[in-house]
Amino acid sequence: MKKQISKHEYQKLVEEKAPGSHFIKNLFAAFITGGAICAVGQIVMLIFENFGADKELSASATSIIMIFIGAFLTGINIYDEIGKFGGAGASVPITGFSNSIVSPAMEFKKEGHVMGVGAKMFLIAGPVLVYGIFASVIAGLFYFIWKQVM
Amino acid sequence: MAKRLGSQTIVLDKQPVILSGAGIVGKKEGDGPLARYFDDVVDDEYAGEKTFEAAESRLLRDTYIKALEKSGKSSTDINIILSGDLLNQCTAASYAFRDVDTPYLGLFGACSTMSESLAIASMLIDGGSVDYAVCAASSHFCSAERQFRFPLEYGSQRTPTAQWTVTGAGAIILGKEGQGPRITCITPGKIIDEGIKDSNNMGAAMSPAAHDTIRSHLIDTGRNLDDFDMILTGDLGRFGSTMLRELLNRSNIDLKDKHKDCGMLIFDLEKQGVDCGGSGCGCSAVVLSTYILNLFMQGTIKRLLFVATGALLSPTRIQQGETIPGIAHAVLIEA
Numbered sequence: 001m002k003k004q005i006s007k008h009e010y011q012k013l014v015e016e017k018a019p020g021s022h023f024i025k026n027l028f029a030a031f032i033t034g035g036a037i038c039a040v041g042q043i044v045m046l047i048f049e050n051f052g053a054d055k056e057l058s059a060s061a062t063s064i065i066m067i068f069i070g071a072f073l074t075g076i077n078i079y080d081e082i083g084k085f086g087g088a089g090a091s092v093p094i095t096g097f098s099n100s101i102v103s104p105a106m107e108f109k110k111e112g113h114v115m116g117v118g119a120k121m122f123l124i125a126g127p128v129l130v131y132g133i134f135a136s137v138i139a140g141l142f143y144f145i146w147k148q149v150m
Numbered sequence: 151m152a153k154r155l156g157s158q159t160i161v162l163d164k165q166p167v168i169l170s171g172a173g174i175v176g177k178k179e180g181d182g183p184l185a186r187y188f189d190d191v192v193d194d195e196y197a198g199e200k201t202f203e204a205a206e207s208r209l210l211r212d213t214y215i216k217a218l219e220k221s222g223k224s225s226t227d228i229n230i231i232l233s234g235d236l237l238n239q240c241t242a243a244s245y246a247f248r249d250v251d252t253p254y255l256g257l258f259g260a261c262s263t264m265s266e267s268l269a270i271a272s273m274l275i276d277g278g279s280v281d282y283a284v285c286a287a288s289s290h291f292c293s294a295e296r297q298f299r300f301p302l303e304y305g306s307q308r309t310p311t312a313q314w315t316v317t318g319a320g321a322i323i324l325g326k327e328g329q330g331p332r333i334t335c336i337t338p339g340k341i342i343d344e345g346i347k348d349s350n351n352m353g354a355a356m357s358p359a360a361h362d363t364i365r366s367h368l369i370d371t372g373r374n375l376d377d378f379d380m381i382l383t384g385d386l387g388r389f390g391s392t393m394l395r396e397l398l399n400r401s402n403i404d405l406k407d408k409h410k411d412c413g414m415l416i417f418d419l420e421k422q423g424v425d426c427g428g429s430g431c432g433c434s435a436v437v438l439s440t441y442i443l444n445l446f447m448q449g450t451i452k453r454l455l456f457v458a459t460g461a462l463l464s465p466t467r468i469q470q471g472e473t474i475p476g477i478a479h480a481v482l483i484e485a
Contacts, residue, residue, distance in 0.1 A: 004400045010344040013396065014354040018389060019310040026307070074303050083305015090305050099305050107301035110201045124304065 026087055033086025037093045041066050063094055070098030075106070100124040152276045156370025158337050158363075165332040166275040168446075168483070169282075169323045170221035171439030174213045176291065176317030179428075179436070182417045187440040188318075189216050195292055195317070203237060203245075206290035209432075210235070210246035210319040214286055217321035217439070221328075223282055228252050228323075230274065232267035233286040234259060235431050236315075237297060242288050252284075260460030261356075261385050262339070263287040264320060264435040265479040268456070269336040271324045272481070281326050288319035289430030298349070298465055311351040313387045313413060314424035320435025322443075331446045335482035337370065339363040341462065343475040349461075349468050353390020353413075353426055356459040359476035360386060361397040363457055367480045368403065375408055379451035382442065384434040384458030384478070385413030387426035412437035412458075434458040452485040 005013070044065050048058035070093075073079040079099045083090040090096050101121055108120035122129065152162050172189045180191030190212070197205040210233065218225060231250065234257035235242035247254050259266035267285035274280040292302060294315040300306055324333070342362050346355040360383050368374060375381070386394055391411045398405055412434040413427035438456060445451045459478040468474070 005397065007345045010358065010397075011346065014346065014351070014393065017392060017396070018351065018354065021310055074305075077303060080303045080305045084307060086305075087307045096305065099303070103301040103303035103305075106303055107296055124300070 029085050030087045030089030032089065033082060034089030034093060037066075037090070037095055040069070041093070066094045067098045070095030071102045074099045074102040079103075097125060097128065100128075152273065155335075156366070158340075158366045159335060159370035160273065160337070161335050162272055162276045162333060164276045164278075164326060165334050166272045166283075166324045166326060167328045167332050168330045168443065169223065169325045169328045170217050170330070171320065171322045171443040172213050172217035172220055173318060173320045173436035173440035174209050174216065175432075175436055176209075178291070178314075178422065179316055179318050179416055182422060184416055184437065184441045187444055188436070189213070189440065202290055202292035202296070203241065206235065206237070206242040206288050206293050206317075206319075207246040209290070209317070210242055210286060210288040210321075211250075213288070213319040213321045213439075214246070214250070214284060217284070217286075217323050221323040221325070223323060223325070225250065225252060228282050228284055229280040230255060230271070231284040231286070232257055232271050233284070233288075233321075234263040234267065235288045236260065236294050242290070242293070243286070246288070259458075259477060259479070260462050261289075261429055261431055261433060262458040262460030262477050262479055263431040264438060265384065265456055265458035265481050268322065268324070268333060268481045269338055269479050272333045272336055275324060275326050283324045284321060285324055286319065286321035287431035287435035289315050289317070289432035291315045291317045291430075294430060308425055309348075309350040310425055311348070311353065311387075311389050312425045313352060313385065313427055313429035314417065314422075315430040316385075316416060316428040316433040316436065318430075318432035318436040320432060320437070320439035322439050331443070331483050331485050333481055334484050335367075335371065337363055337367040337480040339366075339478040339480070341475045341477050343473050345473045347468070347471075347473050349463060349465075349474065351389065352429060352461040352463075352474065353387040354393050355461045355463075355474035356384075356476040356478065357386050357390045357393035357397060359478040360384075360390075360394050360457055360459045361401070363478040363480050364398065364455070365401050365403065367455065367482075375403065375406060378408055378453050378455055380454045381405065381409045382434075382438070382454055382456050383409065383411045384460070385427065385429040386411050386459055387413040387429065388419060389426045390459075415441065446483070446485055449485065454483045456481045456483055
């Protein structure tokens with residue numbers, strides 16, 4: 001039987017006809033969500049500074065608080081809704097990183113604490129950690145060489 | 151004896167009877183437009199079990215019992231169970247039927263499982279080796295998500311072509327004699343892969359298979375669309391249905407208003423936030439076993455071509471850069 005349409009033609013047709021994402025709407029939602037999360041972070045940091053903590057301590061304490069907020073909102077089934085609305089605006093900040101670790105930990109608890117939680121916890125965050133640490137080692141190496149030369 | 155017609159189609163001689171059908175679904179499906187046709191709606195996503203996988207088995211088992219009850223048969227009358235699901239190694243079905251004292255054949259046809267089981271059971275009954283068979287399939291949103299996508303609580307956005315895995319199970323009791331619509335003809339489908347790689351666009355991956363099977367069925371039987379009351383595809387969803395119509399148009403087959411899709415029937419696409427519609431083995435199984443059988447009982451439809459479609463992918467093969475093979479089997483049901 002002769003084919004009516006070639007593979008290539010079909011793929012082009014699908015690309016042409018497939019409904020696209022709402023670009024403007026998603027962009028706006030990501031901006032609002034990401035901005036709101038950062039604003040909360042800023043407020044937390046100002047509070048720490050207000051209590052006399054220096055810049056470095058305030059920054060570390062803020063990260064810890066934001067990670068907790070992300071984990072907490074994941075635990076009470078809210079962060080997935082924020083992610084659904086905000087897209088990258090919710091996944092890029094540190095709260096999203098927290099969500100990406102806590103959500104598989106919750107999901108795979110049924111498979112036990114070792115092969116479930118332990119093994120699957122970094123299912124999503126794993127690549128970020130691997131390449132993040134790798135990139136920081138490379139950057140550190142360059143920094144070290146730069147220091148020696150200058 | 152059954153006889154082969156054309157290249158792919160099998161015309162059944164004994165014409166097995168659909169004695170009864172049952173469908174049990176989850177809450178979201180129960181909030182959908184077909185709510186009043188379902189036998190039960192289970193609000194708890196765990197269905198009283200400890201895991202989503204166990205919940206899916208529970209739904210399947212309960213649906214089987216319900217269908218049996220409605221058919222007036224007992225489990226000892228059943229010669230074979232043909233069932234399948236989406237989980238690795240078809241475990242929803244094998245755990246559902248492990249305490250049932252009946253021979254069991256596990257099937258995997260992804261979302262086409264229901265038409266696969268009906269096709270095989272029909273041939274077994276037609277051949278005289280089986281008197282009564284159970285055809286069933288199930289899927290569960292939560293167990294499918296964790297196997298194919300992300301953890302439930304992970305905040306991610308769905309693409310506009312994505313479909314929502316139906317939580318539900320459908321079962322049909324097929325017999326050599328009795329009252330009900332009959333399966334008269336089947337067209338097992340070929341695996342068609344048109345090179346779609348996006349696992350969030352399974353409608354597009356499956357529609358070429360649906361096109362091929364529908365076209366083959368029409369050529370083999372010499373029928374045209376006017377001979378049918380409805381062409382019911384499995385779960386192509388909104389976008390897959392658009393592509394099917396487009397492909398059939400190119401083959402000079404006009405679907406007119408005859409086409410319905412289980413994935414679009416089970417949810418309210420605009421209100422329920424399911425993007426292109428429902429999917430999963432349970433989708434076509436539930437819609438056929440409840441709503442469609444009801445249409446037959448009321449006499450609204452008399453001849454229906456049921457074409458459940460499946461995307462035969464695994465996350466591993468997709469990660470390896472492979473494309474998605476599609477399949478569709480057609481079963482002709484007549485009042």
